[in-house]
Amino acid sequence: MAAKRRFQTIKGMHDLVDKAPAFAFVEEKAREVFSLFGYREVRTPVVEETELFVRGVGEGSEVVGKQMYSFDDKKGRSLTLRPEGTAPIARAYLQNNWASGPQPVKVFYMGPYFRYERPQEGRYRQFHQIGAELIGDPGPYSDVELLVMLLRFLEELGFEDLEVGLNSVGDVDCRERYSERLREFLEPYRDELGADSRRRLETNPLRILDTKTPRERELLEGAPRLRDVLGGPARDHFQVVRDELEQFGVDFEIDDRLVRGLDYYTRTVFEITSADLGAQNAILGGGRYDGLIAELGGPSVPGIGFAIGQDRLVDLVLKIPGASARLNAEAHRRQPVCVVPIGSSYRGHGMVLAQELRAAGVPAICEFDSLRPLKARLKQAARHRCRWIVLFGEDELVAGTVVLRDFTNSTQETISRDGFAATVKARISA
RNA sequence: GUGGAUGUAGCUCAACCGGUAGAGCGCUUGAUUGUGGUUCAAGUGGUUGGGGGUUCAAGUCCCCUCAUCCACCCCA
Known part of the structure; x- marks a missing residue:
């Protein structure tokens, strides 16, 4: 069990x-x-x-x-x-x-x-x-x-x-008056009504009006009309x-x-x-x-x-x-930038970069799992439908830069680490 | 509440008259020790919804059950 x-x-x-x-x-x-x-x-x-x-x-x-x-x-x-x-x-x-x-x-x-x-x-x-x-x-x-x-x-x-x-x-009084009339009208045809309508004859004759069965519709052709009783x-x-x-x-x-x-x-x-x-x-x-x-x-x-x-x-x-398509475009516009730190000792840097982007009002996620091959992590970024990727590793740390990659055009540029969030913001809204 | 259809891999679906479960897509890894999508290679995939029965043998036939979908009904 x-x-x-x-x-x-x-x-x-x-x-x-x-x-x-x-x-x-x-x-x-x-x-x-x-x-x-x-x-x-x-x-x-x-x-x-x-x-x-x-x-x-x-x-x-x-x-x-x-x-x-x-x-x-x-x-x-x-x-x-x-x-x-x-x-x-x-x-x-x-x-x-x-x-x-x-x-x-x-x-x-x-x-x-x-x-x-x-x-x-x-x-x-x-x-x-x-x-x-x-x-x-x-x-x-x-x-x-x-x-x-x-x-x-x-x-x-x-x-x-x-x-x-x-x-x-x-x-309420019109309805009661009409219900009575409808009941009188339908009474002779009682046997031709379906079980539901017969029950409604007692409980709520009005509801018979919206029946879908052809025979009942036919019967109702000659019925008194609600509008004449208002x-x-x-x-x-x-x-x-x-x-x-x-x-x-x-x-x-x-x-x-x-x-x-x-x-x-x-x-x-x-x-x-x-x-x-x-x-x-x-x-x-x-x-x-x-x-x-x-x-x-x-x-x-x-x-x-x-x-x-x-x-x-x-x-x-x-x-x-x-x-x-419009909804997708809207969703796409809000896709986060994906920060990918390169090398296991750069995960903390990735976190900081992502925070700086968010502080600048740029949606950002970080692909932390640096034990996996870089290509697998970029693939994850693509699966998240991110267009923009920020890459940061040893080379960038030494040079004081970050790499901003654009998946849509398969291009990338190296930008200054200082104030990079503002640069990214400008690029993605261009 | 009533009727019909359908349940097989994460998804979409194959599997003849009952003969021992397969493809595409996906996913993982590699080709490329720091670059996704395309390509190629390898790998990962299942108690065939569940239970019982018939049979030498059941995804396949029978019964029960559960679930989903569609329609009746009802309404949003």
């Missing part, structure tokens, strides 16, 4: 290695763009009380029903690895009394989320989201501004021609959103079947999908949640937000022509 076991990541969770620079890239862009709109970055814990999601996201939702990573702590309290980001932000709003700060509250966040599902392309048990929330303003201009910000972010990443799917699921305030709100989005040149398409999977959404909902992603094609989704904070025991405060699937977004970024 003492067999050597090879440890590996938990199913559906991955080491981010090759994609790490692209992850960092989109994170930097998010900080840059969201800050331009006055959003502040916050970080909330990865673990919350299970009850937060049950109440906030909704017991009927798939996410809460069967996808949560829940466990009991040592005192028997049920905790959950967060499956989404909005409920924790709503909790933070209440706990930290953001209501007493400047309004509306604008925050963004990024980090890992967890859902217990069967992994496949674009769907992981640990995945990453970048999200933003605007809490405290009920008006349609907040919806518009949030979407404008979102699209600005995507443009900055290099995306063009992304189309936003848009819909309004109305206020109450006056919700309808007016949606109309302003649409008009203003057009004013700002936002490309969107009204999608009557767009209803989101999380129970807290009200009025405006939206998502962006991509044909370049495989079966899991949603890049981001979001919407208004005017009842969420009250549902969590707070005052009646409206909010709106979105969550971007960072893993999927990164996959798409890497597919943009030239994007990975």
Whole structure:
């Protein structure tokens, strides 16, 4: 039983290695763009009380029903690895009394989320989201501004021609009214519905709208439409959103079947999908949640937000022509200079040279292992993708010089040991 | 939770009807005792995911199990 076991990541969770620079890239862009709109970055814990999601996201939702990573702590309290980001932000709003700060509250966040599902392309048990929330303003201009910000972010990443799917699921009373109508309409066809939809007929008829089975789609052709059932305030709100989005040149398409999977959404909902992603094609989704904070025991405060699937977004970024070349060039620009001391007694000198380079703001590493042949150590420098090599040994010590070699052009020059860091800095930035 | 595909060297993959495991790349060293990439030479590479079964003989056939991927479902 003492067999050597090879440890590996938990199913559906991955080491981010090759994609790490692209992850960092989109994170930097998010900080840059969201800050331009006055959003502040916050970080909330990865673990919350299970009850937060049950109440906030909704017991009927798939996410809460069967996808949560829940466990009991040592005192028997049920905790959950967060499956989404909005409920924790709503909790933070209440706990930290953001209501007493400047309004509306604008925050963004990024980090890992967890859902217990069967992994496949674009769907992981640990995945990453970048999200933003605007809490405290009920008006349609907040919806518009949030979407404008979102699209600005995507443009900055290099995306063009992304189309936003848009819909309004109305206020709670509109939804109930509509659910009732839809239920009445579908009841006669009950036997033609799949098991899932039949169950939803009881629990959440709205979700039947985004079915993919052809027969159900056909049935729904003649169904009452959500937009015809919207109450006056919700309808007016949606109309302003649409008009203003057009004013700002936002490309969107009204999608009557767009209803989101999380129970807290009200009025405006939206998502962006991509044909370049495989079966899991949603890049981001979001919407208004005017009842969420009250549902969590707070005052009646409206909010709106979105969550971007960072893993999927990164996959798409890497597919943009030239994007990975740009990322590589950027990485290459930051490659360190490699100091190679020649001869075992020069290792200390190598350390000093590297430190002088770093002090001058030049990234530097040192190939210390002087017992190996010089050629092997230069090979290591090449494998580190270093372009510039600083060589230093007995000859240089005597002459008061160092040798600076350029791997790209296979040239080298001898420069003065005094102030060599400044010379190197000038050469590599030329 | 359901279905399908795939697991052989660090990586990408071969191995006929069951016959004793191979290539390319990589890595190490040398040709060049102080100069990487190209070239040449030598070397390093494996409990064929794991367990059991059938057989004289299993990478190959059968069963179980684990893992990965893709799809359903769900969503980011």
